[in-house]
Amino acid sequence: MRDSAVGVDDVTAAFDTRLTELVARRKEHSRAFSTPYAQLWNALERMALGGKKVRPRLLLDAYRALGGTDERAAVDAACAIELLHVALVIHDDVIDRDLVRRGEMNITGRFASEALLRGASRREAHAWGEASSLLAGDLMLTLAHSVLAGIDVDESRRRTVLDIFDETVFESAAGEHHDVWLSLQLESATSEDVLAMVDQKTAAYSFQAPLTLAAVLAGAPSRVVDELTVIARRIGVIYQLRDDVLGVFGDERETGKSTFGDLREGKETLLISYARSDAAWATVAPYFGDDEMGASEAESLRRVIEESGALLFVESLISERCDEVHRLIRESHLPTAMIHQLVDLVSTCDARTS
Template identity: 85%
Template sequence: MGDPDVGVDVTAVFDARLTEILAHRRGRSQAFSAPYAQLWDALERMALGGKKVRPRLLLNAHTALGGTDERAAVDAACAIELLHVALVIHDDVIDRDLVRRGEMNITGRFASEALLRGAPRRAAHAWGESSSLLAGDLMLTLAHSVLARLDVDERRRQAALEIFDETVFESAAGEHHDVWLSMHLESATSDDVLAMVDQKTAAYSFQAPLTLAAVLAGAPPVLVAELAVIARRIGVIYQLRDDVLGVFGDERETGKSTSSDLREGKETLLVSYARSDAAWATVAPYFGDDEMSASEGESLRRVIEESGALLFVESLISDRCDEVHRLIRESQLPAPMAEQLVDLVSTCRTRTS
């Protein structure tokens, strides 16, 4: 998924700490095989890149909620970023992607190197995917390890670990549901798609960073619960906008082809709604076709729009934003946190990349 702009840049303290954590593991890898060390080199490059959206959410929220334990917040932010890397790596394997952020991902890099060294294509790809699966596992375990070692009282550490455990559990459920929907073995309702989005995106990208920040800041349970509900709602808004941009966005701004989701057969709310239109049958063969042409993609987009799907999703985004604003107004959140959330809703609603 794309990333919203959520405020200040990641602190130098966070960058230094994440670098320290990764360098330690990379150093340990030197005692093993050369390919294993190369795997950690690739993981370090990947984890230190990106926009660090989730760590920023966590660190900004921790400050807004009056948190004072910067070290604990920074370590939690590192864990959230490592979890993100793990899920992205596994997601690429599931989607059979070879590219991430405009360059070869771990599967692509390791498979390409094996091909250059004379490995058969099938074996090279298996090597690349195996490397990715192990890399994702390593990041997931490292994220858990960082949280388990938080230098905080036992109550907060256990609460943080419970959030992490539930986040991974839900994210896996969402990913599994997404794969099932993409097989198109049965009709997906709007509720099916929204449930998948809530589990796959909202849980780890919004709820986890914000509730971890609240727990570490010592916020009372009622406030943590309010923040969790609001975060989930914002996550769904974010993903609905992402799906619209994936089909109707400006490729120069999004950096992503408006045909890729259609070629992959991604079951979004747009598609779920458009399926009920009689014209869908005329373009259904193009959906999920790796060889879909530009003109066929344009036909799909036209049917989706003319079915009313785009208007429906835009209307739903607007309604969800109104709902979140109401929840923020009625909450007991301190003003700085409420203001951050209002800004975040606006960004998720109007973003173009």
Template identity: 60%
Template structure:
């Protein structure tokens, strides 16, 4: 179940098979209801099976590096963390009013487009699509918690993994809530505010939780957990900072979304927090977050972001965080395989292009 290349991990047949089994069982249950409900599970299956599986692979790598032996237990925990990711992604698209994910229609887009094709008014069709997404996200959350609750472990371990899982979702929700608040631009956001949001929204469930779950399931001493949490925080911030850069300066075909989206949404990133300090920001402030942002306006925004030094500052921060996490990893007594895996993961988070 181990992978050596972060950029193009080998297909993990066991992980994919178990995920497919979890979704297929629920799809069979859905057959008792309406055809659109079955179609909803088909759409969920597409999302689940198409993902990079970064989080579950990190959990499995950590678990085996720590000497864990209960492969079926670790596999279900890995599936749970992936379903949690899918749930948060689906809900995030609704929050951001996105109909596309990685170049393809998401659940909202699929169901609303189908409704329009059948003659529904666009407003009603959009409501149908968003309702379908919200319910799909809810279903993934309950499926994830069900897998965690039913792990074949002793009561103490079960309580521990449930607490880790619950905390990951709790903190991630706080980060998502803060992200929406910051994007309203009611208060001036500091770089500290934005970094805290990143740590909560991305790092908690994407990197901290997989590592902590791996340690808890393998019976690793609790003293190791704090260091794993620190490493996970840095990895999450690096990952999100790169994501924010790609969202404005990335290649649209590679990242699978428009590079106008974050600027049109008015997403408060460190790029923007730093660029606001530039004397020319007032020239473009009115178009940032404009619903009908044009390509020309987006180019003006990019020009100011670069001229302000914001892009260079963020790139420097990514490099600094990467150096710091490499030092943290090297300074631990973690198993050699896990240290190698985490070091490669940090480099991937820093240099990824999609």
């Protein structure tokens, strides 16, 4: 146990050390198996130790703001949340058939390329790459659960933590499944459909899980946990709506990704759902979801989306949602430090450019 006077930098360092230790231990164990399996753990280590660490930082900051004092428990929960994120990202890339992540080949791309160089057919190489990714995601998911199950807290609290994790995975899978269904374009997606998918796919694991885990581990009263649950879901939707806007209208130099990746993929966002109701959509509909779509077709799609009023609609909704969540924060029974953190988080989600 450590008191709340422990510095933020100390806790961050403890998190980095613990995450490195968890993955390194399994990477070392993998050497007793096949060479490709050891290579898989090398790839997992790069993924787990890279990235922005948004979710674990959110959990650790909230834990401190809520008066938590058991640094080790919070650090382990933060590690589990990051490992869950890695698992979902890996599986998401398989579902989206992506070969690149964070500007470099992802696990599917890396293992498929290696197999091609060794003489495998393109079909065999891609199957090998996807199999490697699926197993890698499973390994990260299992490790996340194992870390949470081993947290040294009383049994009642551990059960609550594991229940939160279980529901988070369950709901995130529901959101991902719904997202894939919407992308098939077999029926018209309403704004309500898209918002429900976003709420399940993004808000549940990126915001609700870190905040509620922090609250439970800090011993916050149930009223605070309930308030954080509602607020977190609202913030998660704001985050994803902004992400969808940046995915089509953002600055590629800041976002680090193409502004027509979502359009090529046929991602059913609120922008698209709204734009479909405009008569001009029929002129660009064939481009949407086309793997061969070029820059000129993407620009035509962007123009129709903006002229339909979809961009203005989503921006207005983001603004309304920000006002709503600010009201919920003001009216909550959260400690002052937590209120300040959430206000800053809302502003960051709204104004981010990458």
